[in-house]
Amino acid sequence: MTTKKDNLRTSIKEAIESQKRPTVTLLSSLLAIQDAIGYIPEEAIEEVALHSSTSINSVFGVASFYPNFRFTPPGEHSVEVCWGPTCHLKGSTEILEVVLTKLGLTSEGDTTDGKVSFRFNTCLGACSQAPVMSVDHELYGNADPELADKLLGELDQKDHQSTGQSS
Structure with a gap:
């Protein structure tokens, strides 16, 4: 077996x-x-x-x-907020506040239910579209707090639909 x-x-x-x-x-x-x-x-x-x-x-x-190695399984979803200089200057702090609040975190890490792994990223490679965030490895440029809230809400909806729960 x-x-x-x-x-x-x-x-x-x-x-x-x-x-x-x-x-x-x-x-x-x-x-x-x-x-x-x-x-x-x-x-x-x-x-x-x-x-x-x-x-x-x-x-x-x-x-x-090396800080990029993790020793526990990652969440089902990944969320990253670019923390590079350009993104930082163009508003990633406000995006970060929304993401941390919505996920119930105070810093990088995994949500208590294990659904989402969140981390800061020093560069997502799309500086011309700053600020940038990534959800499940899909980049979103010219992001703002409203977009972050919307994307995290969509993740929550997907999880409820996959488990048959209503929100």
Whole structure:
């Protein structure tokens, strides 16, 4: 019988082995895993250590050094607000206030129900359309607090529809 943990380990091994570059490092392996499954579970640390013939402590040292690695599964939805200089100057603070309030957060993180993962992004690469936000990896330029409120409301509606609840 195949378990969820077996499937997770298989996905981790496939991510490590899928790297095409001649130089495979702890960092590249961790990045490949996070790209493949969305986070770095404990099993990933173990598999990278085995694959690279190093200690679990060494792998965890690399993983914990970089702030973009996450060690818990991400929310079903992702929301990012650009915090780069152009977006900041053009109003991302007001967007941020709406997003944090609507999600019930005080900073980056996951909502208590695990539905949304929120983070600041130093640059979403669309400075000419600042301020910019991203919802489920779709960019929205020239954003404002009203748009942020609308987009988060639509996420909430989608979740209620998928669970058969009314809002």
